[in-house]
Every structure is written in structure tokens, then in C-alpha cells.
Amino acid sequence: MNRELKRISALVLVMFTALFVASSVIQVFQSQNLEADARNQRARADQYSIQRGQILVSDGTAIVTSPRSDDSFQFDRDYKEGRLYAAVTGYYNPIGSPTGIEGALNSQLAGTASDRLLDRFQNILTGAKPRGASVQLTIDAAVQKAAYDALGDQRGAVVALDPRTGAVLAMVSKPSFDPNAIADHADGVKAYERLKDQAGKPLINRAIDSLNPPGSTFKIVSASTALETGRYKPDSMFPSPRSYTLPGTSTVIQNAVGEACGTGPKASIFTALKLSCNIPFAQLGIALGDDALRTQAEKFGFGQQLSIPLKVTPSVYPPAPLDPAQTAQTAFGQYDDRATPLQIAMVSAAIANRGRLMKPNLVQKVLSPSLAPSSQFSPEQLGTPVSEKTAEQVTAMMKASVDSGAATNARIEGVEVAGKTGTAQNGTNDPYTLWFTGFAPVSDPQVAVAVVVENGGGLGQSGFGNLVAAPIGRQVMEAVLKR
Template sequence: MNVPLRRVATVVLVMFLALMVSTTYIQFVQADSLNSDSRNVRQIYKEYGNFRGPIVVAGESVALSTPIDDPYGYQRSYTNGPLYGHVTGFFSIVNGTKEIERTENEFLNGQASTLWIDRLQGLITGKKPQGASVELTIDPAAQQAAYDALGDQRGAVVAIEPSTGKILALVSKPSYDPNLLATHDTKAAREAYTSLINADDDPLVNRAISGNTYPPGSTFKLVTAAAALESGQYTPETVIPAPDEYPYANSTQTMKNFGGARCSPTGEQTLADAMRISCNTAFADLGVTLGGDAMRDQAEDFGFDSKLSIPMTVTPSHFPDAAVTDDAGQLARASIGQGDVRVTPLQMAMVSAAIANGGKQMTPYTVATVRGADLDVVQQNEPSLLRTSVSPTVASQLTSMMISVVEGGSGKAAKIDGVQVAGKTGTAEHQSGAAPHAWFTGFAPADNPQVAVAVIVENGGDSGNEATGGAVAAPIAKAVMEAVLNK
């Protein structure tokens, strides 16, 4: 063979080898990433061409797929979309997925490893695979009550069954209609998403579990009281300082009580009374006396600064580290839920749920059961202990103190006829010149807890600067607790 032919043969051989390597790389190494690429139109057709399982609440489908005569094959739709939007999320051709539609996607589209029998049967019979149904823990009555009671105010409501961790209600306002994003009209879907993303009130943000976390205000006094009681140095009847003003260390500034009120004519009162009237100066002094480490340890025992998914990812709540709390002034602010303390509404519901459950904090979850196309159970989520937050004795003491808040303190608007309610209000400053956030967290019945709840109404809602947690958030919590108890 002459030199030119050898060169041509070598070039052809190299080209064949390059083709084989690139094909092998694409088909095997890049296969998963290419299949999951949102720009892969073939993958989109494949995804929509199979029946996607429903998302179910109390036996009713709140997200479902129906056959449609277009290239995609099925249309995803949401019944009562805004009510469940921040739980179901959306499944969109151009906007991707969110919430349960995202976290449970492999079950819903039938590709989960536990559904291999269904896929095998499909290969044998030639029948297209079908997605599994995902049954949620949400109580429709509690969800509706939370949605209605929050009204047009910005904020969030979370309700938990204390003994199991089941999330009974998860509402974030403002909400949105997932149907607008699930439409097969790609232009309309893009415009709807752009409008939601650019909206000033951030309707796509799930305020209950993520986004910007909040200062908890006086609801955090539950954590401070727990740290004191757990130390063994305090009981509810221990008398603690409760001055008219608390002087910040190394500063001429002082902390005052809400509205400049006096907590006690003697400048001291019992821990229980300080909780009942939500005395700022008493809890500021108490937190500083306990120290940053004790406060931080107690916050972590309630779940602060820990990762969590329900299965949607939850933004961790935060108690400041030693670099901050070594400053006595910062620790004083943190001890009343101000300063650098930040929480999600879910976190404060978990605090109340742990107290309600004798100190044991159960893992919160929203997915109860996953069923295959034949309705056989392929996954059953069972209650599990997440951590022990406080001892049974301390839980009982905190419960008694929380009852006094509702019966004779700032939480009277959460009272339910014939039912003993335990709770704590909060009015949290968060920005100079802005109206405070209104908070309530608690549980009922106090002697046999069935539901724990947390409510936040941003910027005082309709009441603005006149808002308090007792006046604005407590009635919303009452409505949700009643909805669970009156089933």
C-alpha cells in the first residue's frame, strides 16, 4: 500500500474510532443527564406521554392527569389549585417541577426502583407504564380553615399531629394556581411563570417552609423557658428579675416591654407569670443568665440549625453562634426571639408539637402512602422519633405555662369552648419603620393534643402597626385547631 492510501486509511480508522467513542460516551455516560435535560423535547414527550399518577388528599385527587388529543398525550391539572399549590407544586412543560411534583417525581412518573414490577409487566404486555399515586397527610378541613382564615394577608400556617409528625395543613399566602403553569400552551405558561416570579409579593415562595425566614418574636420564649427548666435551676414558680427596662451591656440603650408596660411593680415575678404576660425584660435577663451555650443547645434540641425535608426541602431555622451571643446585648435580643434568630413557621409548629408530645419531637412528613397502578402499597411512611427536645417533666411545665397564656394572658383569642388550649403569642419587629409580624403557636386539647399549629401574618396583616400576635394570629390558629377537633 502506498503512502497516500495508508494516510487515508489511518484517517478513516481514527474517524471510526472517534465515532465509536463519542457514540458510546453519549449513549452510556451522558444518557442520564441528556434524558433529564429540560431542553430534551423527546424526553418531554416521553414524560407527558405516560400516565402520571395523582396526588391525593383524603381520597380525592388534587393533582391528576387526563388524556388529551395533542402531542403530549396527557394534561396535568389541579383541583382547587391555589388551596394546595404550595403542597403539590406544579408539573410544567416549560417551567419544570416544584414541591411534591418534584420530590416524588419518580413515583408519579412510574420510574422509581420500587415500581420495577409494574415496568416489567408493561414490557411483557406492551402496556405503557403508569405512575404511582401519592397520598398526602393533609387534612382538607384544616387546610381549608387555614387558607380561609389567613385570607388576603401575607403569611403562612402549619399544623402538625404531635404524636405522629403528620402535617395536617401547610398554607402559604399569597398562593398561585398551578394550572396556569401546567398548560400546554408554552407561551402562556412562560408568561404566567414570569408574572409570578416578578410579582412583588412572591407568590411562588413557600413561606411555611422556605424563602426568607422570620424573627419569631415572643414565641421563642418557649425555647428560653425550656432552657431554664431543663437546667434544673428553675421551676415555673421561680422568681426572676422583671425590670421595667433591661439595660444592654456596654450601651446606653435599654430594652423595654411591649408598649412600655410594667411587668411587675416589684421588678420581679415568677417564670410562669413572665410567660403569661410575655415579659421581654424578664426573658432577656433569663437568657443572658443561662448563657449562649445553654440557649443554643436548647434551640438545637428543638431542631434549629438542622437540615430537614418533608420531603420538600426546609430552610433551617437559626440561632446565632457564639461569635454573636458572646455579646450580652445580642444574647438578650436572641432570648426574646429578636436579633439574629430566624425561623420557619414549620419550626415553631415543631416546637409546640414537641412540647405537646411529652418532649418527643416526631419527624414531620407530608407523604403518607405511595400506591402502584394496581393500588398496592409500594411505600408506607410511618411515624418516627426525630429527637427528644425536653424531658416529660419540662414538657408538662411548659404546657401549664402555655395554658395560662391562652386562659389569662395574651392568647385569649385562641380559646375554644370546651377545649383547653395551650399557646404562645409573638409580635416580632423585623425592619425599621415596618409593621411587626404577628405570631401564634400552640396546641389542643392541652391534655390530649391532636393538633399543634404555628401562624405568622407578615407586617401585621390588615391591622398593620396595631397588630399583635394575640389579636391577629391567634384567631387563625383557633380556626385551624377547631377544624381538626370538629371532624
């Protein structure tokens, strides 16, 4: 009998020990993860009992606030000009995971971050009601509005960077949506389901999550690859026939207008980029090889994981091995090249910044509940994709493209602009994807921009980058220069 009692006692002790350990692990080590889990509705209700921090643009104007509510959640989430900033702020609601800055900095905005422990302790001592920290963005309200208006009803995205710091001055994705609908306590779930299935997929942030063939904007990378080898110069020549059959295939490629590049039987790298000629770049790509192109693309950020602090879908240069025909197509941004607008803006920004690539960043600072500075974000250099000499040479090519080449609709009176357009094919009968990327002023770059317009800009295969995307880029650059 005593033996049985001892066994039962030992079993009970083990069970109590296991329960104690499990509860301790949950309360001490997993508490933050549980609070952040979107399925934890009790935690979400608790977070709505705390006044969530504001989201502000660069001049300190609040674009997201948390006014008091008249229901059990105590506070609403109010998005000022919600559609204008949706790609940046994302949304926050009682059910589901927050997105955008709301998701990336959820613990700071909710006041549950580990670095807000002192604030919570002070609240207990003083009896003050807890409040979340606020986040001040790098977004410039005037530039954001210019980008939003310039994109109009097109399906696509715009990104504007300060090439000197990596600060994101504007980030727009269209079609957009109103975060207030999803944030609604009663009907937010229905609004989300409706938007999730809506044509045009407005919940996708096309600036950082949507991959498209970059077309001729990738020629900046190819030209940089050539110049960085030391074997080529801007005046290095390549044959320039009216058509070119890719090696080992029956596939025939042409330049944009089906003509030779320039006036002679050969064209320089300078002329080929200025006029956006595919055939010389195809031959250049074969001469360089896919390994060299891939390495250079990765230096610009292709294939790299990036947080701004929104997570960015990595852009793609296709993996090895590639045959000569495939390599030729990648050199002018086709085959399996895929890029986000942010990535293409990063390429231009590195060229503008004399070869130095700064990490893109959306957050200027985190502010305490009293709006006193709590933490400041400093510019961070990701790398040096090209030398200063190469950057200067590519800049000259891009400037010539705007002055008298394939990107003339990006010209700004009285300002030297460098730019590159792209008109990317998606299939035999599919509409083109239209691009522009560039920076200004050339002598002292203050903005680098990338524009993508999907679905041919409504023009099918009749649209091209200079017609549709370049004017959008021009308006965004003008907005920065007018500040």
C-alpha cells in the first residue's frame, strides 16, 4: 500500500513540476510571442484597451491616430487620407495580422516592446493610462501626394528614395484601399474578405511585393557589369543589325522600333543605353556571361533579403546555369529577370550616390507616448555596387537618354535629369509592363525614383515606358525639387 502511495505521490509531483515549468515558460519566455499572435483575441482586446501610438509623416503630421471608441475595444484606429498612405501604413484590426508599418512595428505602437518596459513601470507608479509609442516616417507628404496623383488610375507603383540616405520619400501602390474599412470593429472582417478577392488585388503592395520583368531598366545593371570588368568602356562597340537570332535558337530579337541602333553598322554601349537598344545589349550579355551579370545584380540588391522595416520580396536574376540565348535576354531585362520597383529605385540610387548603395528605410524615429524622441534611425550603407568612375559613366549615359534618347519625357526644364525607361514583354499577346527609373539633379541628386505601370497602361502592346511611365517619374522628381 505504501509503495502505491509513493508511486502516486511521485507522479503527482512530476505533473505539478511539469505544469509549473510549462506555465513559467509561457509567462516568462513566450509572453511577447503570444501577445503578438494574431489568433490571441484576448491579447488583441487588451491591446485595444491601450491607446495605440500615432503614425506620422516626416514633418510630424499624424496620418494614423487612435481616438476613443464607444464599444468594448475602447479605441478606434483612424487613417487620415487612408488610400494615399495605405501602401505604407497597412492596417490594424481586431482579427487578423496587421500589415505595413502597423505590423512591422506592432509592438512599439502597442506599447508592448521590450524597450518600453520603463514606460510601463512609470505608468504603474503614477497611475497613468498606458499608451503606445508613435512612429515618425521618412515619407514626405507632398512627394507622396504627387506620386499618388501622377499614377492616377494606372495599376502599378512608385517609389522615391533620397539616394544620399536611403530615406523613402514616397511609396505608392495602386489600386489602393481604405484601411479604415478593415479597421472597423464590426465590419472589418467583411471588408478584408471583399478586398482580398477584388480584381486588381489592392491589398498587395506592388512597390515591394510585386515582381515584374524589369525590361530595359536592367540595362543599367548590364552596363555597370561591363564597365566594372575593366575590359569595356562606354565607347566599346557591338554589331548593330536590324534583327538578331539568339544563339542556338530560332528566336529573333529586335530593337524597340525594329531598326538598327544609331547610324552605323555598330553601336557603342553608350549609344545602346541612350537609345535603349536590345541587340547590342544581348551581345554584351553573352560576352559577359551570366555569372558576371548575376554577381553585379546581387551587388545592387537582387536576391537579397531586405527589411525597410517592411519585408521586401527579393528581386530575381535567374539561377545558373544559363545558356547564351537566355543570358542574352537577361541582359536587357527579359527571360526570367524579375524586380520590384524598390529594387529598381535602389539601382538608380546607387548610381546617383556615386556607387554607394544606402539601405532603404521608411522610419525616421520612434517617439515616446509624449512624442519625445526615443530612438533615431541612422543611414546605413549596404555596399558599393560600382566604383565612382563607373557611376559617373553610367550617369552620363542615363543623362543622354533623357536629353535626346529613349527617356525624353522625363525632362525637367532647367534641371539635368538622368533616366532609363523600360518596356517589358510578358507573353506573346500580353500587355507590356512599362517602367521608368532615374534621378535628379545630376550634379547633386536629391531623389531617385522608380515607376512601374502594369497591364500596358491600358494600351496593351502599344504603350511604352517613355510614353506612360516617364511622365509619372518626372512629376515625382519635380515634387522633391520644389520642396
